[in-house]
Amino acid sequence: MIRFSHVTVNYGYVPGALKDINLQLHKGDFTLLLGPTGSGKSTLLRLIYMDILPSAGAVSVEDRWSSARISPRQINLLRRNIGVVFQDFRLIENMSVFDNVALPLVIEGYRSKYIRQVARALLDEVNMLQAADQPASTLSLGEKQRVAIARAMAKNPIIVIADEPTGNLDREASQNVLSLLERFNRNGTSILMATHDYELIKDTPYRRIYMENGELRQPDRTMNVGKERIFKTSTEE
Amino acid sequence: MKSSFVLRQTLNSLWRERTPVTASILTIGIALIILISLFEVSMALYRNLNDLKQNMVVEVYLEPSRGEADAGRLAAQLENYGTIERIRVVSKDVAAEIFEKEFGENIYDILKENPLPVTIEVRLLPEYNHSDYLALFKKQVEALSGVDEVHYRHVLVEKLETITQAVLISGIVVLIVLVFAMNLLIRNTIKLSVYARREQIAIMKILGAGNLFVRLPYILEGALEGLIGGIMAATGLIIAHKFIADSFAAVHFSPMVYKMLWINTISVGILIGLFVSAAAVGHFVHKIHAKK
Numbered sequence: 001m002i003r004f005s006h007v008t009v010n011y012g013y014v015p016g017a018l019k020d021i022n023l024q025l026h027k028g029d030f031t032l033l034l035g036p037t038g039s040g041k042s043t044l045l046r047l048i049y050m051d052i053l054p055s056a057g058a059v060s061v062e063d064r065w066s067s068a069r070i071s072p073r074q075i076n077l078l079r080r081n082i083g084v085v086f087q088d089f090r091l092i093e094n095m096s097v098f099d100n101v102a103l104p105l106v107i108e109g110y111r112s113k114y115i116r117q118v119a120r121a122l123l124d125e126v127n128m129l130q131a132a133d134q135p136a137s138t139l140s141l142g143e144k145q146r147v148a149i150a151r152a153m154a155k156n157p158i159i160v161i162a163d164e165p166t167g168n169l170d171r172e173a174s175q176n177v178l179s180l181l182e183r184f185n186r187n188g189t190s191i192l193m194a195t196h197d198y199e200l201i202k203d204t205p206y207r208r209i210y211m212e213n214g215e216l217r218q219p220d221r222t223m224n225v226g227k228e229r230i231f232k233t234s235t236e237e
Numbered sequence: 238m239k240s241s242f243v244l245r246q247t248l249n250s251l252w253r254e255r256t257p258v259t260a261s262i263l264t265i266g267i268a269l270i271i272l273i274s275l276f277e278v279s280m281a282l283y284r285n286l287n288d289l290k291q292n293m294v295v296e297v298y299l300e301p302s303r304g305e306a307d308a309g310r311l312a313a314q315l316e317n318y319g320t321i322e323r324i325r326v327v328s329k330d331v332a333a334e335i336f337e338k339e340f341g342e343n344i345y346d347i348l349k350e351n352p353l354p355v356t357i358e359v360r361l362l363p364e365y366n367h368s369d370y371l372a373l374f375k376k377q378v379e380a381l382s383g384v385d386e387v388h389y390r391h392v393l394v395e396k397l398e399t400i401t402q403a404v405l406i407s408g409i410v411v412l413i414v415l416v417f418a419m420n421l422l423i424r425n426t427i428k429l430s431v432y433a434r435r436e437q438i439a440i441m442k443i444l445g446a447g448n449l450f451v452r453l454p455y456i457l458e459g460a461l462e463g464l465i466g467g468i469m470a471a472t473g474l475i476i477a478h479k480f481i482a483d484s485f486a487a488v489h490f491s492p493m494v495y496k497m498l499w500i501n502t503i504s505v506g507i508l509i510g511l512f513v514s515a516a517a518v519g520h521f522v523h524k525i526h527a528k529k
Contacts, residue, residue: 049443072448079445092437094249099242106242107446151444 001027001190002048002159007057009043009214017043018214020057025159025192030185032201033194035211041194044211045161048192049082050075062158080108083152083160083189087167089144093137097128097147100136104154122150126180142173149180159190166197174200239450246454250430251461257426258462264422265466265509268415269502270473275408282404286397290366295374295389297357303383308355311383315359320370323360329353354385368395419509423462424517427455431521438522452518459514460507467506471499 002025009018018040025031033041046052047059050067058068065078091100102119110118123129126146131139136147145165152160162181166174178200185191195201210217251258297315299308308326315321327335332353333344344351361374368391375387431438441451475498478490 051443076445076447079443081445084443090436090440090443092440103441104444106239107441107444107450109239 001025001062002192003060004044004047005058005060007047007054007059009040009047009052010055016214018047018054021216023209023216025190027158028185028188028190030182030191030204030206031193032204032206032208033192033211034196034198034201034208035194035217036196039211040214041211042163043214045084045163045192045194048159048161049079049084080104080155081158083155083157085145085148085152085160085162085165087164089141089148089168091136091144091148091151094135096133097123097136097139098132100147101150101154104151108155118154119150122153123147125153125183126150140173141168142170142176145169145173145177146180149177149184153184153189157189159192160184162191162193162195164194164196166195166200171200178204243450243453243457247457247461250434250454250458253433254426254430257422257429258458261419261422261426261462262466262469264419265463265506266469266473268419269467269470269506271411272415272505273470273474273498273502274477275404275411279401279404279408282397282401286394286401289390289394289397291363293361293366293371293389293394295359295361295371295378295387297359297378297384298386298388299355299357299383300385301352301354303355305355307383308357311381312357314381315357315378318374320361320365320374321359322362325358327356327358329355332356368398416509420513423459423510423513426462427459427514427517428521430455430458431518448522451522452515455518455522456511456515459510459517461510462514463506463508463510464503465506466510467503470506471502474498474502 004021004023007018007021008016011017021044033044035041043052047054047067048061050059050065050070053067053070058066060066060068061078061082065074070078092103095103098119101122102115105115105118120129120132123132126149128143128146128150131143131147136144139147145168149160149162149165152162160181165177165181169177174197181191181193297311299311305326305328308328312324312326316324329351332355333351336342336344336353344353361370365371365374371389371391371394375389375391378384378387438451475495478495478498482488482490
């Protein structure tokens, strides 16, 4: 579904933000992207929704979009098929919760009746329907992240990319966010979640990809973070 | 839903940036009042100059010894120039009648003779009714045998031409300055709006919003500023016209003038707002994208 072929990213004069990455993500998978801060996780995620393009190599999504030959218009279309969840939520604070969730559908130009229906159903699913008319700025951090997940799901995306979605949340809210993502994954949505909250994911059975210094690391069954072993499956080349 | 979203964004932005928005609207309003007034003054001067030229008669006075036969020959000669619309020979007797009509006295009663010369009245084709050709025509005709003097209201023509030209040039200068000022202020307002919402724009881009969707609220914002500025200017201009019409009995404006003032002033306001904001928003939104 998503393929990285010999992808290298250099930021200006700083070479090697990502170095020769080869990776495949499969439809329906829940994949965890692990690694310390600055290891290149966010860069890898930004490549999928083509917020940045590789300096070398190519990223392709569903064989419909390839970074090697994509126009700005195609990038917009790609992004309409991908849900993104950020650590800092990136909600439009002065808009209502409902409007935030409805925004991807408004951009796509759906009819108001359909938008209302989908947005309310999603808000119900993330247990935020009661706050639909509130401005996003009045929500707690955990609530904001639930709304951000509902927004990411609004277009029934190919994949939801979650960049440290629990980074600003307490344990209970983090667990809620993970549960929500797991629930959407069980319904068929692919999830790629970057995190360094190893405690949160330690007992999950999902595929893990480990990054360090812009490179994918081979599985190492002896590698521990704190007291927890974080690898259960191998990364692939 | 899409249009109501864009409209809400526009109105929110107008409210949030109300101080620079007010400055932009006032600038547009004042600039439009100056522009339209200058345009009207130029048009009035141009019309007057044209009327004067249309009715301009060049009088060719023959030497006192010359008679109507000489005038007929000269008139035929002048017609060959190909620049003449109409020509008429005014005999000494007709000249005396005109004198009596204008001054109420018979010239024979005053002087016992008629010293008025035979005159040829010439009306030039409209395209030759300008000071350069008139001067040349005067010079050429005065050189003809039997012609004593050629007379037309050259001082008035030249003065009107100079004034019209001065108004036109100053109008262009004022236009450039005002357009520059409007451009600066509207751009600044749009810039503030874009920067205030740079996070929102970045989010919309991540959600796959196209250029038009992102830019439309700002373009509409410019157009609305132009519309409000236009309404203000049109109102001011109409009040000024009514005041002038009330103060001077000779001045009268038809209902069409008022109607055109509304339509033209508001349309120009909207167009200025639309174009300046469209140009500005492209620049600033692109910058935000580049920073992402």
